[in-house]
Amino acid sequence: MNAIADLYAGFTGWLFEHALQPWLYAAGLMDWAEDIYEWLDFALFGLIGIAVVWLVCRPLEAWRPVEPVADRRAIRTDILYTALTRLGLLPLIAFVFLATMQSAWEGWLTENGLLPPTLEELVPALRDHPVLAFTCYVVILDFGEYWRHRAQHRFRWWWALHEIHHAQRQMTFWTDDRNHLLDDVIAALWFGGIALLIGVPPGQFPLVVLLLRLAESLSHANVRLDYGWLGERLLVSPRFHRLHHGVLSAGASGKNYAVLLPVWDWVFGTADFQRKTYLPTGVPEGPEALATGGWLRQQVVGLRRMVAAIRGR
Template structure:
């Protein structure tokens, strides 16, 4: 799969992008352009996979009709801006240089970097088992990052953009303030480097978590049953998190992929037939239905007010 993906990327760059850059006199930027092409193609791949899985489900059994198509289109803008930039991958690359220095310092001190494969050598012999362990550890980190987004007033001011959507669809997953996305990417990428996720497995993990998150936001009346609901976050389970009465620090169902964290830490709501209205009660109208730029500005203004104690 890696070879096919690399071959297609190389062909696309050599056949279309490189000739155009040469004609425009931009060959000094060729190496950077190739790197961003890789990010962009992976972003399109994630959007394609998510659409192929989630759109038929929403058409099959929607929770509610789409009454606010403009709000959905704004969420689509969020998705393309977020996924074509691939912030987690970018954070992973930027933090890699810091990791190299840290590992060099530990090596000079006679210590091995405490990655999971160093702590559990059996993971080296089983890439699939290692991938599963990495997903569990990173999902645990995402649970606590999500708790922080709700518990810290300044961070909630940014994250409220995500919760203000009253017309939830699978596009809502990426409806975040840019600064919120940057913080989340640094958190996720930092944990991945700390536990030693191989660069080749990192995009696969991102794809799996993104698919799970998008599915959980889908406008579909879908539960995974009494047992399945405790194994994987369903659209019903996560919709309770987005319900009007769950905004802010009083929320439930924070898990991104594995509900076990809500189960263990007492934040789970297991009601199986509840599909509440979504949104943030009392939020400014622009936060729910405004355009991308307006919502970004309102998020910054809200964070500044929270930092000032207002």
């Protein structure tokens, strides 16, 4: 892991030095060099994530699609969502904000003679077993994502934002990133906050993100794929999650909220392992703009619906 991290850091530094730094110097923008380097770091990681997801999911969709592609424009909109989410400034903003919060939090604890209550502080044995520690981080973060997902369906104002994600009637692995910008901000703060609270090491955090992103993208793929009776109870499959997106499961009465581990749905009574069909996706009662509008139109409609929900309308 250290060798991979060193290789990645070396490539990022080389690319910045030869591709961006001369341009910044010529434009008189060297005061922004550190910020732009951070953005480049996140953008490269996002590009790697997109490549991994495409290499895994695209062959599967070509192999056994649930439905033929009837609306390529809708898919192009989802691709735009992915590009803006994984290559844009949002991850950098979330990182800077959370890193500042972490420094203030750890500074306050140090001043009061306390140690940050990380997972490895609570369970010292994990320090000698990095693979087990990594697994624990994934399980805890996945548990947090399950409850965030349920909250998105439970609160009307949050559902008004999340409905953009469910409105897609031409679901593919690109649909994973189809979210309102404000919803993405909340998700980034939620996920990053839990990661900082339990002390996920900086070297492992990108791998956790990559793993969960791959799992989410695969679960949205347009492919007839399940993992069998046992596998369906161990990992979220495209069939398991498509039921969540089905027209019968939209809103607060949904099922199958889990991101990676279906055990949370099983424990908290939201699992549906019996239905074996691949339902059509979408929100029948939702505005047409959320299904077929462009990125900007969907953002505006989602924000208006959130404000209306807060006002009780």
